[in-house]
Amino acid sequence: MTSLDVRRRALEDxxxxxxxxxxxxxxxxNRLLAEWVAAAIGQNDLExxxxxxxxxxxxxx
Numbered sequence: 001m002t003s004l005d006v007r008r009r010a011l012e013d014x015x016x017x018x019x020x021x022x023x024x025x026x027x028x029x030n031r032l033l034a035e036w037v038a039a040a041i042g043q044n045d046l047e048x049x050x051x052x053x054x055x056x057x058x059x060x061x
Contacts, residue, residue: 027054030053030057031054034049034050034054034057035050038050
């Protein structure tokens with residue numbers, strides 16, 4: 001492999017890592033926001049509400 005191939009592979013790996021981290025952060029943010037909203041509106045079944053909101057929330061990058 002040439003040094004350019006090594007650099008290209010490293011950049012691809014970094015992009016994948018950054019994308020995975022971004023998706024995990026978004027999922028955590030959505031879950032925490034849903035928990036806060038459920039508590040604010042007095043939702044009885046908190047976990048079911050959070051799961052429903054998270055399932056219907058589109059992920060964007």
